[in-house]
Amino acid sequence: MAKVISESMGELYQHCPRVATIVTAQAKGKENAMAVALHTLLSFNPPLYVISITPERFTYQLIVDSKEFGINFLPFGEAELVASVGGSKGQEVDKFQRFNIAKDRPVKTAVPILKAAYAAYECKLFDDRGYGDHRLLVGEIVAVHLLKEALAPEKVLDLDKVSPILYLGKELYATASGDTLRKLDREVYGRR
Ligand SMILES: Cc1cc2nc3c(=O)[nH]c(=O)nc-3n(C[C@H](O)[C@H](O)[C@H](O)COP(=O)(O)O)c2cc1C
Numbered sequence: 001m002a003k004v005i006s007e008s009m010g011e012l013y014q015h016c017p018r019v020a021t022i023v024t025a026q027a028k029g030k031e032n033a034m035a036v037a038l039h040t041l042l043s044f045n046p047p048l049y050v051i052s053i054t055p056e057r058f059t060y061q062l063i064v065d066s067k068e069f070g071i072n073f074l075p076f077g078e079a080e081l082v083a084s085v086g087g088s089k090g091q092e093v094d095k096f097q098r099f100n101i102a103k104d105r106p107v108k109t110a111v112p113i114l115k116a117a118y119a120a121y122e123c124k125l126f127d128d129r130g131y132g133d134h135r136l137l138v139g140e141i142v143a144v145h146l147l148k149e150a151l152a153p154e155k156v157l158d159l160d161k162v163s164p165i166l167y168l169g170k171e172l173y174a175t176a177s178g179d180t181l182r183k184l185d186r187e188v189y190g191r192r
């Protein structure tokens with residue numbers, strides 16, 4: 001197996017699977033949902049979560065206007081919904097109606113929370129900065145919605161109950177299952 005070295009950045013997105021999420025927002029009576037694969041937890045204290053989206057997205061405008069967003073983690077069975085909200089524009093269509101998306105009530109913000117999500121965060125906008133062609137939107141998590149059954153006794157995701165949506169790029173989706181789980185204690189492995 002040979003490695004190739006390239007100075008072209010074209011395929012960067014495809015090098016690692018990313019958890020596909022649905023980011024939600026609302027402002028001035030309009031609500032919207034978009035697929036987001038570029039995101040991560042940034043800080044535990046305060047609890048900060050960051051998403052990276054381009055300023056052309058309708059969702060970006062709603063977040064700038066309301067200073068809030070929601071991030072929804074869905075089971076693999078909802079991958080088609082991710083493709084649907086990621087393939088349509090809120091400027092042209094009411095995605096909640098078109099895709100028949102059921103909502104839960106938010107508690108600390110006005111962002112739509114998806115009923116199908118096994119976990120969802122309500123975030124207040126903490127920072128909005130441009131990096132290259134994307135905006136890095138940092139949100140302070142002010143409420144967490146969690147399906148109790150999604151967690152194993154160790155308080156990690158129970159992969160026998162919830163399969164996350166992994167996005168490989170090029171419209172390809174996969175998941176992770178419990179039969180691949182291995183526990184590798186860092187204290188033990190760090191001293192080997
Ligand atoms: C799986 C998937 C992941 C995506 N991830 C991102 C992302 O991280 N950032 C981004 O700006 N757009 C991303 N997109 C594209 C947006 O979801 C898409 O442009 C959407 O139509 C934007 O909707 P809006 O204009 O209604 O806000 C992704 C699309 C898909 C299908």
